Amino acid sequence: MATDYLERGAVAGVAGGLVYGLFVATVGNAFTAGLETFEHGHGHGGGPVVSELTTTVASVGGGVLWGVLFGVAAFGMAYFFLEPALPGTGATKRLALAGAGFLTASGAPWLVLPPQPPGVEQALGTDTRLAWYAGMMVLGALVAALAALAARRTADRHAAVRLAATAAPLALLAVPVALAPANPVHGDVPASLVAAYRWTVVFGQLLLWATIAGVHAWLGDAETRVSEDLDYPATAD
Amino acid sequence: MQDDTDTARATDSVYDRIDRARASLTGPQIAIAVALVAALGFTLLFVQDPMLHDSLHNFRHSAGITCH
Numbered sequence A: 001m002a003t004d005y006l007e008r009g010a011v012a013g014v015a016g017g018l019v020y021g022l023f024v025a026t027v028g029n030a031f032t033a034g035l036e037t038f039e040h041g042h043g044h045g046g047g048p049v050v051s052e053l054t055t056t057v058a059s060v061g062g063g064v065l066w067g068v069l070f071g072v073a074a075f076g077m078a079y080f081f082l083e084p085a086l087p088g089t090g091a092t093k094r095l096a097l098a099g100a101g102f103l104t105a106s107g108a109p110w111l112v113l114p115p116q117p118p119g120v121e122q123a124l125g126t127d128t129r130l131a132w133y134a135g136m137m138v139l140g141a142l143v144a145a146l147a148a149l150a151a152r153r154t155a156d157r158h159a160a161v162r163l164a165a166t167a168a169p170l171a172l173l174a175v176p177v178a179l180a181p182a183n184p185v186h187g188d189v190p191a192s193l194v195a196a197y198r199w200t201v202v203f204g205q206l207l208l209w210a211t212i213a214g215v216h217a218w219l220g221d222a223e224t225r226v227s228e229d230l231d232y233p234a235t236a237d
Numbered sequence B: 001m002q003d004d005t006d007t008a009r010a011t012d013s014v015y016d017r018i019d020r021a022r023a024s025l026t027g028p029q030i031a032i033a034v035a036l037v038a039a040l041g042f043t044l045l046f047v048q049d050p051m052l053h054d055s056l057h058n059f060r061h062s063a064g065i066t067c068h
Helices: A002-038 A050-083 A091-113 A128-155 A159-179 A193-219 A223-236 B001-010 B016-026 B027-045 B050-055 B057-063
Strands: none
Touching: A002 A050, A002 A193, A002 B016, A002 B057, A050 A091, A050 A193, A050 B016, A050 B027, A050 B050, A050 B057, A091 A128, A091 A159, A091 A193, A091 B016, A128 A159, A193 B057
Protein backbone atom coordinates (compact mmCIF):
# COMPACT_ATOMS: atom_id res chain seq x y z
CA MET A 1 0.00 0.00 0.00
CA ALA A 2 2.61 2.52 1.11
CA THR A 3 5.07 1.13 -1.45
CA ASP A 4 2.41 1.79 -4.08
CA TYR A 5 2.51 5.48 -3.12
CA LEU A 6 6.30 5.46 -3.20
CA GLU A 7 6.25 3.97 -6.68
CA ARG A 8 3.84 6.56 -8.07
CA GLY A 9 5.81 9.37 -6.39
CA ALA A 10 9.03 8.10 -7.97
CA VAL A 11 7.44 7.81 -11.43
CA ALA A 12 6.05 11.36 -11.15
CA GLY A 13 9.49 12.50 -9.95
CA VAL A 14 11.26 10.93 -12.93
CA ALA A 15 8.77 12.58 -15.31
CA GLY A 16 9.18 15.97 -13.61
CA GLY A 17 12.94 15.46 -13.51
CA LEU A 18 13.11 14.78 -17.25
CA VAL A 19 11.18 17.97 -17.99
CA TYR A 20 13.38 19.91 -15.57
CA GLY A 21 16.51 18.31 -17.07
CA LEU A 22 15.33 19.63 -20.43
CA PHE A 23 14.92 23.07 -18.82
CA VAL A 24 18.52 22.92 -17.51
CA ALA A 25 19.75 21.70 -20.91
CA THR A 26 18.03 24.45 -22.89
CA VAL A 27 17.87 27.42 -20.49
CA GLY A 28 19.90 26.77 -17.33
CA ASN A 29 23.23 25.82 -18.90
CA ALA A 30 23.25 28.59 -21.47
CA PHE A 31 22.01 31.27 -19.05
CA THR A 32 24.61 30.34 -16.41
CA ALA A 33 27.39 30.26 -19.01
CA GLY A 34 26.32 33.69 -20.27
CA LEU A 35 26.22 35.17 -16.76
CA GLU A 36 29.72 33.81 -16.11
CA THR A 37 31.11 36.31 -18.59
CA PHE A 38 30.55 38.96 -15.87
CA GLU A 39 32.56 36.93 -13.39
CA HIS A 40 35.86 38.17 -11.90
CA GLY A 41 37.77 35.71 -9.70
CA HIS A 42 35.27 32.99 -8.84
CA GLY A 43 34.88 32.23 -5.12
CA HIS A 44 36.29 28.73 -5.43
CA GLY A 45 39.56 29.96 -6.92
CA GLY A 46 41.60 28.44 -9.71
CA GLY A 47 38.66 28.02 -12.09
CA PRO A 48 36.59 24.86 -12.60
CA VAL A 49 38.43 21.52 -12.45
CA VAL A 50 36.16 19.84 -15.01
CA SER A 51 35.48 20.59 -18.66
CA GLU A 52 32.53 22.67 -19.79
CA LEU A 53 31.00 19.58 -21.42
CA THR A 54 31.14 17.65 -18.13
CA THR A 55 29.40 20.52 -16.35
CA THR A 56 26.75 20.71 -19.07
CA VAL A 57 25.98 16.98 -18.98
CA ALA A 58 26.26 16.57 -15.19
CA SER A 59 24.02 19.57 -14.61
CA VAL A 60 21.28 18.11 -16.82
CA GLY A 61 21.62 14.85 -14.85
CA GLY A 62 21.48 16.85 -11.62
CA GLY A 63 18.24 18.41 -12.83
CA VAL A 64 16.72 14.97 -13.45
CA LEU A 65 17.79 13.78 -9.97
CA TRP A 66 16.38 16.99 -8.43
CA GLY A 67 12.98 15.95 -9.80
CA VAL A 68 13.43 12.39 -8.54
CA LEU A 69 14.30 13.75 -5.08
CA PHE A 70 11.17 15.94 -4.91
CA GLY A 71 9.00 13.20 -6.42
CA VAL A 72 10.11 10.56 -3.91
CA ALA A 73 10.23 12.84 -0.85
CA ALA A 74 7.07 14.86 -1.46
CA PHE A 75 4.79 12.64 -3.55
CA GLY A 76 6.20 9.22 -2.64
CA MET A 77 6.50 9.76 1.10
CA ALA A 78 4.82 12.96 2.36
CA TYR A 79 1.71 12.49 0.17
CA PHE A 80 1.01 9.08 1.70
CA PHE A 81 0.78 10.61 5.18
CA LEU A 82 -0.68 14.00 4.29
CA GLU A 83 -3.31 12.92 1.73
CA PRO A 84 -6.16 12.98 4.31
CA ALA A 85 -5.13 16.46 5.50
CA LEU A 86 -4.69 18.10 2.08
CA PRO A 87 -7.58 20.33 0.95
CA GLY A 88 -9.72 19.50 -2.10
CA THR A 89 -9.81 16.33 -4.16
CA GLY A 90 -7.83 14.81 -7.01
CA ALA A 91 -5.55 17.25 -8.82
CA THR A 92 -6.25 19.98 -6.20
CA LYS A 93 -4.61 17.84 -3.52
CA ARG A 94 -1.53 17.38 -5.70
CA LEU A 95 -1.30 21.08 -6.51
CA ALA A 96 -1.67 21.92 -2.80
CA LEU A 97 1.24 19.60 -1.95
CA ALA A 98 3.31 20.94 -4.86
CA GLY A 99 2.68 24.49 -3.64
CA ALA A 100 3.68 23.49 -0.11
CA GLY A 101 6.80 21.79 -1.47
CA PHE A 102 7.81 24.83 -3.51
CA LEU A 103 7.20 27.16 -0.56
CA THR A 104 9.25 24.93 1.77
CA ALA A 105 12.18 24.05 -0.49
CA SER A 106 12.53 27.31 -2.41
CA GLY A 107 9.85 30.00 -2.08
CA ALA A 108 10.13 30.95 1.58
CA PRO A 109 13.96 30.73 1.82
CA TRP A 110 14.33 32.83 -1.34
CA LEU A 111 12.49 35.73 0.33
CA VAL A 112 15.54 36.13 2.58
CA LEU A 113 18.21 34.65 0.29
CA PRO A 114 17.20 35.13 -3.34
CA PRO A 115 19.05 33.06 -5.99
CA GLN A 116 22.33 34.70 -6.99
CA PRO A 117 23.86 34.46 -10.47
CA PRO A 118 27.48 33.33 -10.82
CA GLY A 119 30.00 36.07 -10.22
CA VAL A 120 28.04 37.69 -7.37
CA GLU A 121 29.67 37.62 -3.94
CA GLN A 122 27.44 37.73 -0.83
CA ALA A 123 28.47 39.46 2.39
CA LEU A 124 26.89 36.90 4.75
CA GLY A 125 28.97 33.80 5.50
CA THR A 126 27.94 30.38 4.19
CA ASP A 127 27.08 29.04 7.68
CA THR A 128 24.85 32.02 8.47
CA ARG A 129 23.09 31.63 5.13
CA LEU A 130 22.61 27.88 5.63
CA ALA A 131 21.05 28.51 9.05
CA TRP A 132 18.69 31.14 7.63
CA TYR A 133 17.83 28.89 4.69
CA ALA A 134 16.99 25.97 7.00
CA GLY A 135 14.97 28.22 9.30
CA MET A 136 12.98 29.61 6.37
CA MET A 137 12.31 26.06 5.15
CA VAL A 138 10.75 25.24 8.53
CA LEU A 139 8.69 28.44 8.45
CA GLY A 140 7.66 27.74 4.84
CA ALA A 141 6.39 24.28 5.84
CA LEU A 142 4.55 25.78 8.82
CA VAL A 143 2.90 28.47 6.68
CA ALA A 144 1.88 25.81 4.14
CA ALA A 145 0.34 23.71 6.95
CA LEU A 146 -1.58 26.73 8.29
CA ALA A 147 -2.81 27.53 4.75
CA ALA A 148 -4.04 23.94 4.30
CA LEU A 149 -5.78 24.08 7.68
CA ALA A 150 -7.45 27.41 6.80
CA ALA A 151 -8.60 25.99 3.44
CA ARG A 152 -10.18 22.98 5.15
CA ARG A 153 -11.85 25.07 7.88
CA THR A 154 -13.45 27.36 5.27
CA ALA A 155 -14.40 24.52 2.88
CA ASP A 156 -18.14 25.34 2.89
CA ARG A 157 -17.71 29.13 2.74
CA HIS A 158 -17.76 31.39 -0.33
CA ALA A 159 -14.80 30.87 -2.68
CA ALA A 160 -13.49 34.41 -2.05
CA VAL A 161 -13.53 33.90 1.73
CA ARG A 162 -11.78 30.59 1.31
CA LEU A 163 -9.11 32.06 -0.95
CA ALA A 164 -8.45 34.95 1.46
CA ALA A 165 -8.25 32.62 4.48
CA THR A 166 -5.86 30.29 2.63
CA ALA A 167 -3.56 33.14 1.56
CA ALA A 168 -3.56 34.88 4.98
CA PRO A 169 -0.81 32.72 6.61
CA LEU A 170 1.59 33.86 3.86
CA ALA A 171 1.75 37.23 5.66
CA LEU A 172 3.75 35.49 8.42
CA LEU A 173 6.68 35.28 5.99
CA ALA A 174 7.07 39.06 6.14
CA VAL A 175 8.34 38.85 9.75
CA PRO A 176 11.68 37.07 9.09
CA VAL A 177 12.14 39.09 5.88
CA ALA A 178 12.03 42.26 8.01
CA LEU A 179 14.32 40.78 10.69
CA ALA A 180 16.91 39.15 8.40
CA PRO A 181 20.44 40.58 8.47
CA ALA A 182 21.44 42.66 5.47
CA ASN A 183 23.26 40.65 2.81
CA PRO A 184 24.92 43.17 0.50
CA VAL A 185 26.22 41.62 -2.69
CA HIS A 186 28.82 42.80 -5.10
CA GLY A 187 29.24 41.74 -8.67
CA ASP A 188 29.18 43.15 -12.15
CA VAL A 189 25.96 41.51 -13.37
CA PRO A 190 23.44 44.25 -14.36
CA ALA A 191 20.41 44.47 -12.05
CA SER A 192 17.93 43.79 -14.86
CA LEU A 193 19.82 40.62 -15.81
CA VAL A 194 19.87 39.50 -12.15
CA ALA A 195 16.08 39.97 -12.07
CA ALA A 196 15.65 37.98 -15.30
CA TYR A 197 17.88 35.22 -13.91
CA ARG A 198 15.96 35.07 -10.60
CA TRP A 199 12.56 34.84 -12.25
CA THR A 200 13.87 32.19 -14.66
CA VAL A 201 14.95 30.16 -11.64
CA VAL A 202 11.56 30.69 -9.93
CA PHE A 203 9.59 29.63 -13.01
CA GLY A 204 11.94 26.68 -13.50
CA GLN A 205 11.13 25.37 -10.02
CA LEU A 206 7.41 26.06 -10.49
CA LEU A 207 7.54 24.09 -13.75
CA LEU A 208 9.20 21.19 -11.95
CA TRP A 209 6.64 21.07 -9.12
CA ALA A 210 3.69 21.54 -11.50
CA THR A 211 4.90 18.72 -13.75
CA ILE A 212 5.36 16.32 -10.82
CA ALA A 213 1.90 17.22 -9.49
CA GLY A 214 0.29 16.88 -12.92
CA VAL A 215 1.85 13.50 -13.69
CA HIS A 216 1.02 12.27 -10.18
CA ALA A 217 -2.62 13.27 -10.63
CA TRP A 218 -2.65 11.60 -14.04
CA LEU A 219 -1.34 8.38 -12.49
CA GLY A 220 -4.51 8.38 -10.37
CA ASP A 221 -5.41 7.25 -6.88
CA ALA A 222 -4.54 3.98 -5.23
CA GLU A 223 -8.12 3.70 -3.86
CA THR A 224 -9.38 1.28 -6.51
CA ARG A 225 -6.37 -0.97 -6.16
CA VAL A 226 -6.59 -0.81 -2.36
CA SER A 227 -10.22 -1.98 -2.38
CA GLU A 228 -9.32 -4.74 -4.84
CA ASP A 229 -6.65 -5.88 -2.40
CA LEU A 230 -9.23 -5.87 0.39
CA ASP A 231 -11.66 -7.95 -1.66
CA TYR A 232 -9.32 -10.86 -2.10
CA PRO A 233 -8.96 -11.96 1.55
CA ALA A 234 -12.72 -11.40 2.01
CA THR A 235 -13.61 -13.91 -0.74
CA ALA A 236 -10.83 -16.28 0.35
CA ASP A 237 -12.32 -16.38 3.86
CA MET B 1 -17.89 -5.65 7.39
CA GLN B 2 -17.76 -3.72 4.13
CA ASP B 3 -19.59 -0.83 5.85
CA ASP B 4 -16.92 -0.71 8.53
CA THR B 5 -14.10 -0.29 6.03
CA ASP B 6 -16.08 2.41 4.21
CA THR B 7 -16.59 4.36 7.44
CA ALA B 8 -12.93 3.97 8.29
CA ARG B 9 -11.95 5.32 4.90
CA ALA B 10 -14.34 8.26 5.21
CA THR B 11 -12.67 9.30 8.48
CA ASP B 12 -9.17 8.63 7.15
CA SER B 13 -6.68 10.80 9.01
CA VAL B 14 -2.95 11.43 9.09
CA TYR B 15 -2.81 9.23 12.23
CA ASP B 16 -4.47 6.36 10.33
CA ARG B 17 -1.83 6.73 7.63
CA ILE B 18 0.97 6.51 10.19
CA ASP B 19 -0.65 3.34 11.60
CA ARG B 20 -1.00 1.91 8.09
CA ALA B 21 2.66 2.61 7.38
CA ARG B 22 3.67 0.96 10.67
CA ALA B 23 1.60 -2.10 9.84
CA SER B 24 2.64 -2.52 6.21
CA LEU B 25 6.28 -1.38 6.05
CA THR B 26 9.36 -3.05 7.46
CA GLY B 27 12.26 -1.20 9.07
CA PRO B 28 14.70 -1.85 6.20
CA GLN B 29 12.12 -0.59 3.65
CA ILE B 30 11.80 2.71 5.51
CA ALA B 31 15.58 2.91 5.94
CA ILE B 32 16.17 2.41 2.20
CA ALA B 33 13.64 5.10 1.24
CA VAL B 34 15.05 7.61 3.74
CA ALA B 35 18.63 6.78 2.71
CA LEU B 36 17.78 7.31 -0.98
CA VAL B 37 16.35 10.76 -0.30
CA ALA B 38 19.25 11.70 1.99
CA ALA B 39 21.86 10.48 -0.50
CA LEU B 40 20.27 12.39 -3.38
CA GLY B 41 19.91 15.58 -1.36
CA PHE B 42 23.45 15.36 0.00
CA THR B 43 24.99 14.69 -3.43
CA LEU B 44 23.15 17.53 -5.12
CA LEU B 45 23.50 20.12 -2.37
CA PHE B 46 26.41 19.55 -0.02
CA VAL B 47 29.21 17.53 -1.60
CA GLN B 48 32.19 19.88 -1.88
CA ASP B 49 34.48 17.53 -3.80
CA PRO B 50 35.75 19.84 -6.60
CA MET B 51 35.05 17.33 -9.38
CA LEU B 52 31.40 16.81 -8.46
CA HIS B 53 30.85 20.35 -7.18
CA ASP B 54 32.05 21.97 -10.41
CA SER B 55 30.18 19.44 -12.56
CA LEU B 56 26.91 20.47 -10.95
CA HIS B 57 27.68 24.22 -11.11
CA ASN B 58 25.11 25.04 -13.81
CA PHE B 59 22.49 22.86 -12.15
CA ARG B 60 22.88 24.67 -8.83
CA HIS B 61 22.54 28.07 -10.43
CA SER B 62 19.53 26.88 -12.47
CA ALA B 63 17.83 25.61 -9.31
CA GLY B 64 18.66 28.74 -7.29
CA ILE B 65 21.11 27.00 -4.94
CA THR B 66 24.07 29.29 -4.28
CA CYS B 67 27.19 28.42 -2.38
CA HIS B 68 29.23 31.58 -2.83
